[in-house]
Amino acid sequence: TSTVYAANSGNVLRVHVDNEDANVWRAYLDQHDYERSIAACRSDVQRQCVFTAQAERMLKIKRYEDAANAFANAGAAHRVEDVAKMFMDANAPDALYAYIEGRLCGLPIDDKPRRLILAMWLLDEYVKCASSTGSASKNARVREFLRQHFDDVDERETLRVLSQAYRFDDEMCFAQLCGGYDRVLDHFIQLGDGVKALEVASATNVPRSALNRA
Numbered sequence: 001t002s003t004v005y006a007a008n009s010g011n012v013l014r015v016h017v018d019n020e021d022a023n024v025w026r027a028y029l030d031q032h033d034y035e036r037s038i039a040a041c042r043s044d045v046q047r048q049c050v051f052t053a054q055a056e057r058m059l060k061i062k063r064y065e066d067a068a069n070a071f072a073n074a075g076a077a078h079r080v081e082d083v084a085k086m087f088m089d090a091n092a093p094d095a096l097y098a099y100i101e102g103r104l105c106g107l108p109i110d111d112k113p114r115r116l117i118l119a120m121w122l123l124d125e126y127v128k129c130a131s132s133t134g135s136a137s138k139n140a141r142v143r144e145f146l147r148q149h150f151d152d153v154d155e156r157e158t159l160r161v162l163s164q165a166y167r168f169d170d171e172m173c174f175a176q177l178c179g180g181y182d183r184v185l186d187h188f189i190q191l192g193d194g195v196k197a198l199e200v201a202s203a204t205n206v207p208r209s210a211l212n213r214a
Helices: 024-030 034-040 044-060 064-077 080-089 093-106 112-133 136-149 155-164 168-178 181-191 194-202 208-213
Strands: 002-007 012-017
Touching (some): 024 034, 024 044, 044 064, 064 080, 064 093, 080 093, 112 136, 112 155, 168 181, 181 194
Antiparallel strands (some): 002 012
16 A cells, blocks of 8 residues: 655645555466465465466466366365366376375365265275386375375275285285274174284284284
């Protein structure tokens, strides 16, 4: 806010300038200076506008993972299904996963139903990728995802996904994270897999209460 005076020989004009930087964010956006544009934004709507513009530009020049991050930052401005289809059509699976994980991390902690849906979809995809490629980095991604989102996934379904993919070490990691050794034992016992049940029971960090069940 400022006041500007203009004068000539017979008059003085006072001009009151208010909120003069209200549209600075748009000026930066027109220059594709997204970082400064975001810093100048005053509302969530403005930020969503900037992130959307950035995402669309990154998508156009095929910088898919940058587009994924921008779309994730735009949050609820776009339906998950619509953005996911863009990356599927572009054959950009890593960008798709980055977008979904970004949306998952951006959801409120108490939005458990949507967090569950996104987390289980990602886990299933990560396990499929790791199992089909045998890549060390993709195997590590499964373990890291379990560490970060063990409280977002469904325990029974997670054990089923990991068991069907023969990822015993990940099952044990998951059990340790959620304190669910009893449930892991029950899972293998119900499958009639006594060998795996004994492997769980013989692990050094399994509590005595779980050993008694075995």
